[in-house]
Amino acid sequence: MNTEKTAQVSHVEISEDHAGQRIDNFLLTHLKGVPKSHIYRILRSGEVRVNKGRIKPDYRLQAGDLLRLPPVQTATRTEVTPHQSVLKALQASILYEDAKLLVINKPSGLAVHGGSGVQYGVIEGLRALYPQANFLELVHRLDRETSGCLMIAKKSSVLRQLHAYLRDADMNKQYLALVQGKWSARVKQVNAPLRKNILQSGERVVRVNDDGKPSLSEFRIVELFKQATLMRVHPVTGRTHQIRVHATHTGHPIAGDEKYGDDNFNRALRQQGLNRLFLHAAELTIQLPEQKPLTVKAPLPEPLEAVLAQLRR
Template sequence: MSNESDQNIIPSHKFQCESLAQVQYIRISRDDEGQRLDNFLIRHLKKVPKSRIYNLLRRSEVRINKSRKKAEYKLQTNDILRLPPVRVESKPKSCTDEAANEAFAARLKEWVIYEDNKLLVINKPPSLAVHGGSGIHLGLIELIRRHFQHAKNWELVHRLDRETSGLIMIAKRRSELRRLHQAFRDNTVHKEYWAILVGDLKQDKHRVTAPLKKNQLAGGARIVRVDPTGQDAETLFEVQGRTPGYTWVLAKPVTGRTHQIRVHSQSLGSPILGDDKYTDQSDNAKAKKAGYSGLMLHARRLTIPMDDKPNLILTAAPPTNMAKWLENKHNVDPQTF
């Protein structure tokens, strides 16, 4: 690699982005193997805007083993990553307000469903994005990293839409992240959701296999449609209860496409109540007037394979909007949540 000696190459597990005033070379360690190049850069270059990172990749200023690589390139052990000089923010964004830290820690403690030295599982409230992005400065993972110094390398294992509530996994170690990603590929992680659908599903069970394709509207909003040229997708629906004009279902996504449950339920003619993208706004307005606002989709149960242990099975109570619906419409005792 170039003219650099090994002593100037930093192992990726020791790399800290304190300054990018000069070219740096990083040797990819085993713990970072399999990670996308863009995700690795975003994780380590926290002071660099994402737009700048993707600009560096498009202009081929970031090299792997002296070669150009795309953002989706999967890092390999002993790859040599070359980082060019990059201007970074002079002041790191960190929270030093002790009262704010304590307040967030108290809220997070209420959300925790399971925790060990490798994994954290929380019951995410609705309206909280899992990560920052378009128009969102801080999401769940950024808030955790910002308030807890020991959590700076924690990573989301999977994602939930901003308005979807329920169980989400956060890996505390890179090895655990890799293990769980492999479990998803092996289809040994199982997710189950509760949803309130608009309309009356006649059958008790439905299997939807409509392929899904992402589209972008003129205003830049992301939307997903059923499309024969899209990605394969499969969702199982099981009716849990019925009330006039609505159906309470258990949804089991076999695949993990963007907005999968939301679009598959729409394809049945029964979109999810409160969905501002896929449900008629008059239906949402009617529910809101009756005191039920927000997306009625909740990640209720997770089955997680564990090393040398029985599967970990976790459940999370629904948020206020859905709990109120189930109690009033289906006579479900809140104590059973």
């Protein structure tokens, strides 16, 4: 990656190593010390240009792209090394690893990356665990309170391939979710477009909206309880907060969901021992280049198993 800086702007030529990466993720790493909110502001305003043209935050970089970056004020920042207990938890969470790919069972409560008041996340922790790695990038994201299968690419070519699978819905991801009430066996799909909204407080929320992006989730009943249902969910599309919003849209919000859930239901489940969002990425199946299909499973965390045991009693 060749960088040429002037007093007014910076010009960055994208190398093969960063091809396939979303430009917002690239800038979060490249512009260290710049607040995440400011990075998205300069993207939305068109101050960031690629090959002299405006782009959206989800634009995927290509080798040879020339970025024009406006002058930005970088804050002085001390690099924070994740606590040793976090590194040990990440080491113990590895489900699959080869020369191209890493899959972990992400703990609930740990963000996938630092920013917006979070000093570090999964990717910073893994880079501390793998100091000799030339390339480690998140393939996708999980909400901070969601646990389960999370993929990290070790090669840029693998990152591009897996991003293509995600765009084309050629990757099968299965989640377990505990939802409010008794789900009807007749409801097997939720097909409702989703749109992101920013509240006056700055909080990001997602709503069902006819002007939103097409979004499809498949739901299957696993186990019925008196006041809840354990569901297996396949998000055919991969929108932000998709499963959580689709579940609430059907009248069956996910247990422990403080953003889209039901306060009374959450309070009742806390009495059963639930102190987090009951959403877990339990399984994924992918086709890596020149390999047989790979299926990775993440066991349900013990605290969630304990909640189910309590409901059964």
